[in-house]
Amino acid sequence: xxxxxxxxRQIRRFRRISSLVGWMPRWMxxxxxxxxxxxxxxxxxxxxxxxxLEKNLEPVLPPGTDLAAAADRxxxxxxxxxxxxxxxxxxxxxxxxxxxxxxxxxGHVEAALKAGKGAILxxxxxxxxxxxxxxxxLQGMPVTAVGVPDPAxxxxxQWRDEVRQGHGLDVVTIDRGRMATLDVVRALxxxxxxxxxxxxxxxxxxPLELEFFGRRAKFPRGPALLSLTCGSPLIPAxxxxxxxxxxxxxxxxxxxxPKGGTKAERAVIMMQSLVRILxxxxxxxxxxxxxxDPYWDAGEPVSNIARKVAGLExxxxxxx
Numbered sequence: 001x002x003x004x005x006x007x008x009r010q011i012r013r014f015r016r017i018s019s020l021v022g023w024m025p026r027w028m029x030x031x032x033x034x035x036x037x038x039x040x041x042x043x044x045x046x047x048x049x050x051x052x053l054e055k056n057l058e059p060v061l062p063p064g065t066d067l068a069a070a071a072d073r074x075x076x077x078x079x080x081x082x083x084x085x086x087x088x089x090x091x092x093x094x095x096x097x098x099x100x101x102x103x104x105x106x107g108h109v110e111a112a113l114k115a116g117k118g119a120i121l122x123x124x125x126x127x128x129x130x131x132x133x134x135x136x137x138l139q140g141m142p143v144t145a146v147g148v149p150d151p152a153x154x155x156x157x158q159w160r161d162e163v164r165q166g167h168g169l170d171v172v173t174i175d176r177g178r179m180a181t182l183d184v185v186r187a188l189x190x191x192x193x194x195x196x197x198x199x200x201x202x203x204x205x206x207p208l209e210l211e212f213f214g215r216r217a218k219f220p221r222g223p224a225l226l227s228l229t230c231g232s233p234l235i236p237a238x239x240x241x242x243x244x245x246x247x248x249x250x251x252x253x254x255x256x257x258p259k260g261g262t263k264a265e266r267a268v269i270m271m272q273s274l275v276r277i278l279x280x281x282x283x284x285x286x287x288x289x290x291x292x293d294p295y296w297d298a299g300e301p302v303s304n305i306a307r308k309v310a311g312l313e314x315x316x317x318x319x320x
Contacts, residue, residue: 010155011162014086021083022090026098029083030245037079046075049292056295059213060286073287080241081128081290088130088163093138100135101242105251108235109141109193112254118188118232121251122223124199124278125290127240132249133195134167135239144170144187146196148203174203188230195237198223199278200291208268210275213283215296219275224267228257234270236277240285252277 021029053071061070084099112119123129137143145164150156161171170192172183187194201207201218208219227234233254242248255273258266282289 007155007158010153011159014155014159018086018089021086026087026095026245029087030080033079033083034076037076040079041072041075049075052292052294056289056291057286059215059296060283060289070287074289077241077288078290080245081288084128085130085163088134089166091134091138091167096135096138098246099131100247100249103135103249103251105237105253106249108233108251108253109136109237112233112235113141113191113193116191117230118191119193120188120223120227120232120234121193121195121237122198122234122255122274123195123237123239124282125197126199126238126282126285127288128247129195129197129239130163131247132237132239133164133169133193135249136193137167137169142170142190142192143168144172144184144192144194146172146174146184146194148174184226185230188226188232194226194232196223198274199282200295208271210272212275212279217296219271221264221267221271223274224255224270225263227255227270228263228266234274236274236281238281240281240288250281 021033024032050068050071053074054067057065057067057070057074061067109119109121121132123132133143133145147157147160150160157173161173164171170187172181172187172194174181174184184194198220201220204220204222206221208221209216210219212219223234226232234257235254236252237250239247239249255270255277258269260266261269
């Protein structure tokens with residue numbers, strides 16, 4: 001548990017990093033970040049992190065893939081993710097054409113808002129998911145971001161919420177066992193775009209166990225149950241790093257809602273459909289799937305490894 005002093009110190013560090021990369025033109029930051037990331041990886045102790053990443057990626061990648069090389073590519077891409085993430089507080093609508101290739105499928109979100117029942121955007125820890133919600137907000141859409149508290153580092157939770165709220169996103173924090181909170185329902189009733197990560201179960205006490213890359217993994221029921229309860233479409237959406245350092249934003253058609261069966265049965269079918277889309281998208285961009293905990297372990301621990309990778313914790317941090 002972080003003390004108030006530790007939290008304040010880390011928030012100040014995050015702000016310094018944000019200011020450093022925020023004032024740079026993005027082309028300069030993109031030239032600087034790979035050098036910095038290589039230095040961090042060369043001087044840090046990342047053996048355990050690489051081991052976890054290799055195990056996470058093993059069922060995702062074709063047999064015979066060099067998993068060590070794939071893990072290193074992921075860590076290099078994570079450096080790019082962090083650079084753009086820390087630039088978000090300075091982000092303006094005028095940046096979007098320079099940061100993104102033409103966005104695909106945004107009309108599905110616009111159609112959902114026109115229908116008046118909001119939309120649930122289901123994404124994954126893939127690419128730079130934070131950019132998606134901010135980009136929509138900068139283009140005038142009402143956005144609510146759903147998150148869970150970081151149990152290992154309160155500063156990360158505070159900084160994440162500060163970044164989102166700084167661009168006018170509403171933030172809903174979900175506690176364990178309370179996926180379909182009243183605040184989320186109210187956001188959908190207010191015809192807002194509700195964004196949530198769906199490739200891991202963080203809070204539900206009775207998650208679904210579904211096949212994922214030939215193995216079993218746990219997923220939340222909440223996104224599908226919310227869709228069926230509120231009449232809001234469940235729309236898969238992703239922001240992944242593409243050619244020339246620009247991002248590809250892709251919004252899929254809404255996941256079909258089955259007609260027959262109980263609500264619980266229909267929710268399972270919807271989540272199975274969503275998981276197939278997650279699987280295909282992650283497979284295509286495996287070196288941008290930023291899961292730093294042992295994903296396939298039944299306990300699904302939520303650790304602080306990602307912050308250690310980034311050098312954003314206390315001690316002799318390379319980014320201190």
